[in-house]
Amino acid sequence: MNNAIQIENLVLELNGAPILRGVSFGIGQGECVSIIGPNGAGKTTLLRCLLGMYPYKGSAKIGGTECRGYDSRALARQVSYVPQTHDIEFPLAVYDFVMMGRYPYLSALSPAQKQDEDAVERALQITGTEKFRNRTLRTLSGGERQKVYIAAALAQETPVILLDEPATFLDWRHQTEVMTLLKKINVECGATILAVNHDLNSAAHWSDRIIALKDGRTLFTGTPQELIQPAPLETLFETAFVRKKTLAPASESIVDATPPSRPQERQKRDGGVASTL
Amino acid sequence: MKTKFTILTLLALAALVAFPLIGSTDVLHDPMGREILMKLRIPRVLTAFLAGIALAASGMIFQALFRNPLATPDTLGVSGGAALGATVWMRFGAPLLFAGVAGASIAGFFGALGTVLLVYGLARAKSGFSSATLLLAGVAVNLFFSSLILLMQYFSDPGETFRMIRWLMGGFSVVGFTTPINLAVFTAIGLIIAALLTREMNLLLTGEELAGARGVNVDRTKKLLFFSASLMTGAAVAFCGPIAFVGLMVPHIGRQIIGSDHRKLFPAVILLGGAFLVVCDGLARTLLAPVEMPAGLITSLLGGPFFLWLLLRKA
Numbered sequence: 001m002n003n004a005i006q007i008e009n010l011v012l013e014l015n016g017a018p019i020l021r022g023v024s025f026g027i028g029q030g031e032c033v034s035i036i037g038p039n040g041a042g043k044t045t046l047l048r049c050l051l052g053m054y055p056y057k058g059s060a061k062i063g064g065t066e067c068r069g070y071d072s073r074a075l076a077r078q079v080s081y082v083p084q085t086h087d088i089e090f091p092l093a094v095y096d097f098v099m100m101g102r103y104p105y106l107s108a109l110s111p112a113q114k115q116d117e118d119a120v121e122r123a124l125q126i127t128g129t130e131k132f133r134n135r136t137l138r139t140l141s142g143g144e145r146q147k148v149y150i151a152a153a154l155a156q157e158t159p160v161i162l163l164d165e166p167a168t169f170l171d172w173r174h175q176t177e178v179m180t181l182l183k184k185i186n187v188e189c190g191a192t193i194l195a196v197n198h199d200l201n202s203a204a205h206w207s208d209r210i211i212a213l214k215d216g217r218t219l220f221t222g223t224p225q226e227l228i229q230p231a232p233l234e235t236l237f238e239t240a241f242v243r244k245k246t247l248a249p250a251s252e253s254i255v256d257a258t259p260p261s262r263p264q265e266r267q268k269r270d271g272g273v274a275s276t277l
Numbered sequence: 278m279k280t281k282f283t284i285l286t287l288l289a290l291a292a293l294v295a296f297p298l299i300g301s302t303d304v305l306h307d308p309m310g311r312e313i314l315m316k317l318r319i320p321r322v323l324t325a326f327l328a329g330i331a332l333a334a335s336g337m338i339f340q341a342l343f344r345n346p347l348a349t350p351d352t353l354g355v356s357g358g359a360a361l362g363a364t365v366w367m368r369f370g371a372p373l374l375f376a377g378v379a380g381a382s383i384a385g386f387f388g389a390l391g392t393v394l395l396v397y398g399l400a401r402a403k404s405g406f407s408s409a410t411l412l413l414a415g416v417a418v419n420l421f422f423s424s425l426i427l428l429m430q431y432f433s434d435p436g437e438t439f440r441m442i443r444w445l446m447g448g449f450s451v452v453g454f455t456t457p458i459n460l461a462v463f464t465a466i467g468l469i470i471a472a473l474l475t476r477e478m479n480l481l482l483t484g485e486e487l488a489g490a491r492g493v494n495v496d497r498t499k500k501l502l503f504f505s506a507s508l509m510t511g512a513a514v515a516f517c518g519p520i521a522f523v524g525l526m527v528p529h530i531g532r533q534i535i536g537s538d539h540r541k542l543f544p545a546v547i548l549l550g551g552a553f554l555v556v557c558d559g560l561a562r563t564l565l566a567p568v569e570m571p572a573g574l575i576t577s578l579l580g581g582p583f584f585l586w587l588l589l590r591k592a
Contacts, residue, residue: 048486051486051489051490052489053486053489071494072489072492072493072494073492074492075492076490076491076492077492079490080490080491081486081487081490083484083486083487083490087484088344088482088483088484089344089345089346089482090340090344090346090482090532090537091532091536091537092479092482092483092537093536093537093538096479096537096538097483100479100480100483100491101491103476103480103491103492103493104491104492106476108473108474108476109473156491
């Protein structure tokens with residue numbers, strides 16, 4: 001069986017500046033994977049390549065077919081997306097917004113069919129957003145709105161869901177709710193999930209695997225247990241990390257970053273030169 | 278929803294039927310009056326109706342494209358561009374080729390399209406379409422085009438200058454059916470394109486990135502919508518002058534009544550836009566009868582305060 005996502009030596013330049021310099025990894029069907037990395041590592045750009053928005057070099061396959069080989073609707077039946085920011089100036093109703101997820105299945109003049117309405121109902125139900133169906137997006141809180149965005153991606157009924165920092169702007173309770181919801185979608189609907197995540201604790205807790213990007217390259221792929229160690233994290237973020245506990249329940253913090261200290265002190269504390277991966 | 282559309286349809290029909298009959302001359306009971314009805318009033322009301330549709334629909338399309346409720350043919354400077362195109366044609370082109378009205382429309386279309394691409398590029402370069410960038414770019418473009426139009430007036434003879442000023446005020450003083458038929462052709466092409474893209478306009482409201490991820494061919498959609506809105510604005514401005522604020526007020530009122538779903542908003546905006554300009558023109562003809570005012574004055578008098586109210590409410 002094909003991997004859900006297979007990326008080989010992906011290279012992308014935008015306006016002459018190299019953004020991705022050779023990213024390679026594969027994600028199996030039904031896996032739940034986080035991408036981490038410092039700002040500017042190319043995480044969002046990588047997602048956009050998978051959405052067919054950039055003319056990349058190398059290979060990026062979804063469902064065994066090159067992303068740039070799909071037409072826009074066919075690709076939207078393979079992969080759905082939850083963006084980082086939600087700025088909509090107009091009062092859109094939640095139900096109408098989730099129905100937009102059915103776009104790749106509808107032709108210009110045909111109205112929504114029974115199966116489209118069913119897909120929307122299922123998505124609203126799984127995400128627990130049925131009660132908002134007649135409200136407008138603007139009247140919802142950040143956490144509620146994020147669930148509606150996830151519902152719209154679910155209504156798209158794609159084998160792969162990409163998310164760009166799904167919990168970054170949420171309070172702790174809503175972060176947990178959103179991440180639990182994603183895990184539920186992963187387990188119950190069998191969707192392959194790839195999310196950019198800035199929160200190492202949450203990435204470690206809910207991902208099967210973590211991919212670390214730095215300077216447009218894959219620095220590391222592996223299990224959370226392998227990555228969440230001071231040495232690889234220091235290489236990745238160029239700051240000092242202190243391990244507080246062994247990998248443990250989500251409520252406990254796994255890693256704590258401390259501000260960068262002078263190199264000599266850092267070496268002393270780590271007991272030697274930080275290993276490069 | 279059905280009731281709302283029935284009311285809007287009746288409103289539009291009532292405006293179309295009633296306003297040719299209203300005016301300073303009784304048009305039903307003597308032969309001279311009937312002549313006025315057939316040759317002046319009916320063509321005039323039809324022209325106003327079509328221009329209203331064209332400008333209101335363009336406003337709605339620009340708002341979806343720029344994802345901003347303040348984007349309109351006027352605020353973006355597109356009407357100014359169309360006016361410049363049409364003026365250049367009237368001043369230099371028409372004597373050279375043929376005096377057909379369609380020529381001015383095509384020139385207006387190129388003026389409108391050029392402007393919208395310019396403003397879109399400017400706003401996009403500043404990352405995102407913030408109201409501030411859009412409105413400032415629109416103001417600058419409008420001023421620049423007005424100066425060019427003034428320059429042309431300055432070097433025209435007095436008769437020509439008067440005609441241009443009168444045209445720039447915006448109005449529907451037409452004789453016979455040539456103008457409404459020409460305007461109908463341009464408007465119909467624009468409307469058909471937009472009608473096929475109502476779902477795409479909904480998706481554009483959520484952002485180009487997300488629209489693309491949902492399967493919209495964003496580049497093609499944008500090109501078609503730019504074409505459609507420029508065609509309609511260009512024709513309306515070339516035939517009737519830059520009638521301001523229709524593209525702002527009508528889509529806004531439509532959203533209050535129908536909501537933001539373009540599949541329903543689009544027909545509502547067509548009905549409302551047509552009726553709105555017919556009523557404005559009716560007021561312009563009758564308020565100070567027998568003196569006729571240009572309809573553009575009425576829309577500006579209504580639209581200026583409305584725009585300020587919208588701006589303040591947003592802030």
